[in-house]
Amino acid sequence: MKKIIFVFGLLILALLLLFQFSKYALISSHLKIEIIIAIIALVFFCVGIFINKKSLHKPTPVSEDINHQKIKDLDISKREYEVLLGISEGLSNKEIGEKLFVSESTVKTHVSNLLSKLNAKRRTQALQIAKDSNII
Amino acid sequence: MKKIIFVFGLLILALLLLFQFSKYALISSHLKIEIIIAIIALVFFCVGIFINKKSLHKPTPVSEDINHQKIKDLDISKREYEVLLGISEGLSNKEIGEKLFVSESTVKTHVSNLLSKLNAKRRTQALQIAKDSNII
DNA sequence: AAATGGATCATACTAAAGTACCAAATCACT
DNA sequence: AGTGATTTGGTACTTTAGTATGATCCATTT
Numbered sequence: 001m002k003k004i005i006f007v008f009g010l011l012i013l014a015l016l017l018l019f020q021f022s023k024y025a026l027i028s029s030h031l032k033i034e035i036i037i038a039i040i041a042l043v044f045f046c047v048g049i050f051i052n053k054k055s056l057h058k059p060t061p062v063s064e065d066i067n068h069q070k071i072k073d074l075d076i077s078k079r080e081y082e083v084l085l086g087i088s089e090g091l092s093n094k095e096i097g098e099k100l101f102v103s104e105s106t107v108k109t110h111v112s113n114l115l116s117k118l119n120a121k122r123r124t125q126a127l128q129i130a131k132d133s134n135i136i
Numbered sequence: 137m138k139k140i141i142f143v144f145g146l147l148i149l150a151l152l153l154l155f156q157f158s159k160y161a162l163i164s165s166h167l168k169i170e171i172i173i174a175i176i177a178l179v180f181f182c183v184g185i186f187i188n189k190k191s192l193h194k195p196t197p198v199s200e201d202i203n204h205q206k207i208k209d210l211d212i213s214k215r216e217y218e219v220l221l222g223i224s225e226g227l228s229n230k231e232i233g234e235k236l237f238v239s240e241s242t243v244k245t246h247v248s249n250l251l252s253k254l255n256a257k258r259r260t261q262a263l264q265i266a267k268d269s270n271i272i
Numbered sequence: 273a274a275a276t277g278g279a280t281c282a283t284a285c286t287a288a289a290g291t292a293c294c295a296a297a298t299c300a301c302t
Numbered sequence: 303a304g305t306g307a308t309t310t311g312g313t314a315c316t317t318t319a320g321t322a323t324g325a326t327c328c329a330t331t332t
Contacts, residue, residue, distance in 0.1 A: 037176055044180040052188040090261025105281050123260060125226025241311050
């Protein structure tokens with residue numbers, strides 16, 4: 001919010017400066033009208049790109065970052081989350097166990113707890129829910 | 137490539153038109169210099185946003201759209217692809233069968249073919265590969 | 273000190289998933 | 303009309319996934 005006000009303030013300031021500059025340049029006849037127009041065009045072209053990048057670009061890619069709060073809300077422990085990441089990599093329970101240096105039984109326990117916490121019936125469904133919840 | 141040339145051609149054309157317009161407008165004195173500058177500023181502001189959105193915006197959010205060519209390259213049939221989508225929704229083979237109005241056996245066949253085509257051992261791994269290949 | 277919760281592991285079981293092989297119906301294309 | 307690819311479906315089998323239950327260990331909290 002503060003940034004937007006700041007940027008728009010700068011914009012208005014730049015606009016006023018350009019008006020004054022163009023008047024002065026025309027009266028003193030040191031510069032041709034084409035040059036002035038070119039400068040203005042270039043400046044606002046850059047402003048357009050800048051505005052688009054800062055203000056419109058960021059909200060569009062719909063939350064790429066993971067929602068840590070949601071993980072806590074779902075009461076998912078650290079170990080369970082690691083298992084969830086293993087699932088998202090397409091690993092089997094056995095492979096997840098080897099990766100985390102625990103037995104397959106342990107992984108199964110974590111998976112089972114994960115499924116009930118995510119309210120999923122299968123690991124693939126857990127993936128889908130986890131992605132929708134932005135915790136993955 | 138063709139698009140870029142086309143866009144730049146339009147840009148140069150617009151620039152020339154603006155030059156001519158500004159000259160005419162100044163000579164005939166129907167418009168004030170501020171108005172002309174404002175119009176030019178607005179136009180190039182919009183052009184800046186447009187260029188940024190079309191040329192720079194798309195490559196950045198790492199390809200949101202699915203790669204149909206890749207699907208063909210992997211020799212994945214239409215039905216197999218539908219099954220793949222079912223998997224990505226977290227459905228079981230039985231549920232996919234109900235959704236596509238075929239038996240679970242058929243779904244199993246499709247899944248098995250999918251896994252070998254995607255070079256995956258499990259459906260979760262198939263999902264991961266499919267996502268990396270932007271076919272999902 | 274006792275209770276709590278997370279992590280670990282095991283056993284025994286059921287339910288899915290996946291493989292292999294086969295076979296018939298359908299469809300597009302020549 | 304015939305050919306090849308797709309789709310469909312079945313049986314029989316192995317493997318993996320998931321559930322239920324119980325138990326131990328450890329760190330934190332009460």
